[in-house]
Amino acid sequence: MKKINILITIIILSSFSLTAQNKDTKKADKHFARFEFIEAAEDYKKLVEDGKADTYVYKRLADSYYNIFNTVEAERWYAKALESSQDPETIYKYSQMLKANGKYEESNQQMAKFASMRPGDDRAVAFKQNPDYLPKILEKGKKFNVQNMGFNSQVSDFGGTFKDGKLYITSARNSNRRTYGWNEQPFLDIYTLTKNSDGTYQPAVLLDDKINTKYHEGIVSFSPDGNTMYFSRESFFEKIYEKDSITKNRYSVLHLFRAKKSGANWDNVEGFAMNSKNYSIKNPSVSSDGKTIYFASDMPNGYGGFDIYKANINDDGSLGEPVNLGQKVNTEGQEMFPYISDNGTLYFSSNGHLGLGGLDVFHTKEIDGKIAPIRNIGIPVNSNADDFAFHLDEETGEGFVSSNREGGVGSDDIYAIKKLQPLCDVLITATVTDIKTGKPLNAATVTLNDEQGNKVVSKVTNTDGTAEFIVECSKNSVLEVSVDGYESRQVAVKGTEEEEVNVPIALDPIEKLIAADRIELAPIYFDFDKSNITSQAAFELDKLVQIMNKYPELVINATSHTDSRGSASYNERLSDRRAKTTVQYVISKGIDKSRITGMGKGESEPKVDCGTNCTEDEHQLNRRSEFIIVSGSPQAQ
Template sequence: MKIKILLYLSLLFLTTPTLFSQEKQLEKGNQKFSELSYIDAISVYERVANKGYKSAELFQKLGDSYYFNAEFTKASKWYAELFLLDNSTIASEYYYRYAQTLKSLGQYEKANELLDKFNVISKEDIRGALFTKKKDYLEVIKSNSGRYTIEDAGINSEYSDFAASYFDNALVFASTRDTSGFFKRKHTWTNEAFSDLYISEILPNGTLNVPVKFSKNINSKFNESTPVFTKDGVTVYFTRNNFKDGKRGKDADKATLLKIYKATLKDNNWEDIVELPFNNNEYNVAHPALSPDEKTLYFASDMPGTLGQSDLFKVAINSDGSFGTPENLGSEINTEGKETFPFVSAENELYFASDGHPGLGGLDIFVSKLDKEEKRIQPVNIGEPVNSATDDFAFIINTTNKIGFFSSYRPDGKGFDDIYKFKEEKVLVCNQVLSGTIVDAETGAVLPNVEVILLDENFQEVQKVISDEKGFYTFDVECGKIYYVRANKPDLVTNEIKAIIDEVSGETALNVTLQKAVVPFQIGEDIGKKLNIKKIYFDLGKANIRPDAEIELAKVLEVMLEYPTLKIDVRSHTDSRDSHKNNEKLSDRRAKSTVAWFIQKGIDAERVSGKGYGETQLINKCADGVKCSEEEHQFNRRSEFIVLAL
């Protein structure tokens, strides 16, 4: 797709390069590249490359010039040349971009190899982590595919047509067809005319009438796109280059970026065109979308706080027409790549395009359900045939008749970007059941009447059941989520197991074993050692009990509940780092916090005491001034549960 890179459009015009030496030609190509004049840059770079000149910079920028215009096959050719050079000098981003172009060619195995390397090099990058977590992404996409029937929308030209929006009984969309006359002002990013808004009536048989220009007040001599209308049809939000009242705004690099504007319908004319208050000359704000209640505006931007090339944001629309402060949708939605073209359905589903989440190549369309608390459920790739190996974006749907439109840059299309009509034949539903059997660890016998608790990834209780006569339990869970299953039964040691739920419908099996409590104990013995309790973790410099520490403490609690005369002394120790005074105070607070936890759980205060010993009872050589490894220091950072009475 060519025009959808709107987030980076600048208003620069064509020039004819003069023949210089290769170095001069490269210099000229770099100038065009820096001006975002990618069509001109390609022309210069390819002349140099075809004469046999090779350099990482040349191949990177030549590949990028095609990549930013969604010419992935041609981009792949030059990225391949780049990787024939010294790989040690290649920036990590090019592993990702090359992988994306290979996907567009169907070379997924080679693309995945590059993504593995990308994840090793860029360990903190969300895109690499998502790939590593979802290496079965092609199977997930396959399972989500086949739910739509698609066809040409019937309004496409030989140019770019994209980003449709419903307006009354019509469709309003952006196009670079430019019906204004003989002279066409072209944009040097795409070598196409600037986009205007067009409108096409939806006829009774569902087809679209011949498009005409939408509004002379809204259309300008620069780009307009991605309109969204309020339900009453009186207000429109739309994207336009930074241009108003005949004046063009520029950033520090003299580029004219994108802003969102608002217009009001009066006497059949769109008037009172104003830009939204969170626009800025120095960054792009584009592609507005409204929530079903029209109290929230979603949009794409590269404003400060953006994780990647463009992120999705939301902003409150106040009752008086003012706006709140834009809020980034966070790393559950946004990546270091491009997230753009949001749309929120009447069923409160957020659809958006992304090249950062695992997909088929280029931009893919994803959906994330928004619950009442605006919590965003993990995005899901909506599958083929809507998604393809090229760019797919600008998805909208009428949830009543299940008919919608999306834009795509496909080899068999009529123009560059084309608008496709679809019908959703099958709703994307993922149903998962988490189930298993509770069994005795020693005998293998099933254990009925066991309390089984489902916890979310933050260790918050979700649901509680009792295993049946066959030791069986079951929970309905969300796809793609992480849970913990905790099993409790008197006379047995509490056990908890992590469960990772698949992203496709099915059943996740998880059996849980329970061991008999280790008894009897002797006075002076450490229950923690007997029960093989893991280290009790505290946040740095803090004494509050963390959820993961509660899991281990629950094992001691079960023993104390089973033996009502048992008394223990909680002893907390630190390593020798930090001062004696600080270590003693911190360990004492942690011991007393642990004692308070037991009392809160119903243990009589007379049965549990506690004290911190700081670094006074080290169990190895690692005293002050002695060089020790981290592992050696860890031996000293311990909690003990000493039996005082039986």
């Protein structure tokens, strides 16, 4: 009860505060009511300077800038207004201004707050369905956090397959094994570790002798139900080996095995028919549907040392014929440690593709039967040492990579990874030229927007007329180009998996927009029942501003029109508000107010005379502004 009384008191005091300044705000309010937002903003700012501002003034000041699309000032004053009043609509507008200014994380935070306050609002529902819709600024750099794991030993530890609450690793830490001549460390065994609630792990437990032998065992993978384990084992166990014809020393290969779960243990260990004494098969990875197994092998007719292969897993558990993934994946070097993730991305290690040194981790994907470009996963996953045995949960963005880089505990260590940014990216190169001469245009501003129209980043073209951007694969983008003396353009760029996309953009001289009696801009459309300037409207109006700056004698009358929905009198008032807001935007860009007037025409002059049977597209065509040349036409000079 006490909390309710306090709340009522706060509401009353807040209401009093919002109305107590009406005498002081009378002049500013009058300008605001007349849609004279520049003058209104000046008067509200004077109140701020005089110490007479409250939440009402801050919000009105922000709304003034919002209506003329001055996003920086609108953001500033909405933030101030929200210091003392958490009004949902103000929060929403604040989020939009943050987004317009490229502050995507802050915008999302405000939208989350808005959605919690108005969960039934369509805007809130759309946001909750896709809260990460805002684009990230994607540049080359670190895509992951990498951290050495506390369970690493002084010897080789690698792998990291998580299944049914247990982490499976391969390690040489078993001191009861005899050492292996390659690195004078014990033969490799498979261990499991149980994760604690605080993220640490319990001591590693050696799997029983049904899996581990006195020889090498390697990385494991599982069927989707977790009841079948695939792993590699040295062929010495099967007494299969060859003798070197010169040294007479025995050498073995690696064979592929499977085991079936039996209670808490593993049993029924079997090899596969494709195993051979003449080549190795290792590093298995099973697809999320359990139908395909990927592995590395140096079997004949490959492209280099070890290649990446795949084979079908038949219903009876046997494997189909191995299929080499081809020369796009495999090189003359070594390709090993394939890992096929839940979303079909193939990760593997190679020293044949261009990398930082040693084995690097790469990734690709099969799309419509074709392998997408091979991409280096970048630092810090990769280093100038060997980086391998990459595993990633695509849903959580967490996984493991192994490396023998400097600073580790042993010869090979396991590192935890956390994905920070999307992996796949595309280089977009925009080349801006004069449409008549073909010459490159230097110092043109090129802005990258996402497909929702949100600004990502702006760059200026160099002397070659080019500007470059890095975006996520398969994401649609829009390039917005502007330069003095030329008509601005917007060019859609379709999302792709290609590594590079070249976008030629030829611009017409700005004079192309000038007709005998009007400026022929693309129509300035308004949202239904709204009169504030949108980002698309601002893009077109900036062309008008550019023309009026170039031709200072030009005088314009902006006419605004509505669709036929609503009464004629209401539509006349709505179109008048739109005309005045349009005029205010142009004035806010430095055009003298004597050079532009505005008039609302309501529904009296439809562009499409469709009466009461208009489609939504036809209604939008009728919701427009047009720009009539009153005097000073360049064509008349």
